[in-house]
Each structure stands twice: as C-alpha cells, then as structure tokens.
Amino acid sequence: MTQTIGNPGTWLAQAFGRAGRHAAQSTQRLGGTEVAAPPGIRDLTTEDLREALKAGWHDFQTCRTDVMFLVLLYPIIGLVLAVSALNMSLVPLIFPMIAGFALLGPVSAVGVYEISRRREEGEHIGWLGALKVMERPRFASIVVMGLYLAAIFCLWLVVAAHLYGATLGPQAPASTGAFINSLMSAPGTIMIVLGCAIGGVFALTVLATSVVSFPLLLDRNLGLPVAVQTSLRVTRQNPKVILTWGAIVAAGLILGSLPFLLGLVIVLPVLGHATWHLYRRAVI
Secondary structure: OOOEOOHHHHHHHHHHHHHHHHHHHHHHHHOOOOOOOOOOEOOOOHHHHHHHHHHHHHHHHHHOOHHHHHHHHHHHHHHHHHHHHHOHHHHHHHHHHHHHHHHHHHHHOHHHHHHHHHHHOOOOOOOOHHHHHHHOOOHHHHHHHHHHHHHHHHHHHHHHHHHHHHHOOOEOOOOHHHHHHHOOOHHHHHHHHHHHHHHHHHHHHHHHHHOOHHHHHHHOOOOHHHHHHHHHHHHHHOHHHHHHHHHHHHHHHHHHOOOOOOOHHHHHHHHHHHHHHHHHHHEO
C-alpha cells in the first residue's frame, strides 16, 4: 500500500483539539473570570534584553536547571527521531518536528520560570522546586495555555505535511537519501521557502501570545484572557524589541542544536530564566 503524508499530524491535531475543549470548559470555572485592571506595560529597549540575558545566565549558574531539561526534553526528541527513522512516511516531517519544538518552548520552560520566581522571592530552591508550579493559583490556566501551544504545534505539522504533499509528495520518499536529493530540486526549494515563511508566521503568533503570559500567570492571580491580552500589548508596544528577542531565541536554539542538540542543555535554561526577567522588565 502506498504511504502518504499527513495522517500523523492530523490525528494529533484532532486529539489535542478534543483535549483543549475539555480543558477550556474546566478553566472557565477554575481559570478566573473576575474583572481586574490589566497590568501596566513598560517601554523596552535592547538594554533590557541584555540585562535579562545577563540575569538569566546568573540564575542558570546558581540553580543549575540544565539537568531538568536533560531529563525531560531529550527523551522526547530522541523518541520522535527514532520513530521517524523507522517510518519513511515521517521522514519529511523530521525537520518540522524539530523546528516545531520551539513553539512548545514557553510551556516547557514553565518550571524554569517558577525557579526564577522562587529565587527572586527568597524561597527555597531544590530539585523539586520546578514542580511547585502546580501549586500556583492559575495552574489550570497554564495547562490550557500549554494545550494551545500544543495545538499550534500540531497544526504546524499538518501544514508542513500538506506542503510536502503539494510540492514533493504525496508519496513518501523511497529513502532518506532520496528525500535529501529531492530538496535540491525546484519543488524542494519552493517547499523550503514556503515552509520557512509559514513557520515564521506560526512562530510570531506564539511569540506575541506567550512572551509574558506564562510568567504572568505564575506571578499574579489573573485570568487567562488578561494574561494573553497583556502579552499582545507588550508585543504591540515594543515590536522591535520583541522581534529582536524572538530572533535571539531562534539563534540560541539553532546554535544550541549543535552538535547533536547538546548545546540545548545550556541554552534552554538560560533562555527560560531570561524570559522571566524580561517579563519583570516589561510588566508593571
């Protein structure tokens, strides 16, 4: 039977969609519907980015959250790559899956935000400190926000699969080598260019809606809509700085992926801590 591209991402998208609807219904009761004054927003500069990165590096040196990422993130990436290597129908999705992990970065760093928050408050910091995030008042809203990012990730895989089908598919490549060679063709170039452009739209959407929303939900007793609106306001008021921050994150993830993703042991925790400090500088 001929293999085609698209079923894995479509199935995941449907599954997360159902989970998201159930979680959203629960959050209407738990996430808070009270009317509260929206937080104030500061004007940011590139100096704020430098200071946030400096503070993030200091937190990393003090707290050593690299082991947490080594335990939680690498098995996921390894499992995805292992499955992809065994199933030729998923080979065209290897790069979209790896690149798509950046879309899940804000939720994967929630534990790091919590460690920075606890350190800032002078609370005890241990190996289990990141798990204290589950005790925060708005944890249900954080879960729903995480499901939103998961849905974005799944939608990205669906789009990437359809893009492959429209350019190089719909049949799965005969081998990994054949797929790599096909990327050098005109349709392959079109797929790469369009994929990068569409992926950029997904990345900007996640950046705008989550740049401060996760830290805000951890830090204050506000509802999910207020957190997302605040993140959008920060982006709208500081577009150049936020876009620069997005570029820094993207460059860090690319450099951290070399060699063999080992650099992410340092890059991911530092970026997570720095995001918390950027939130502190952006929201009053």
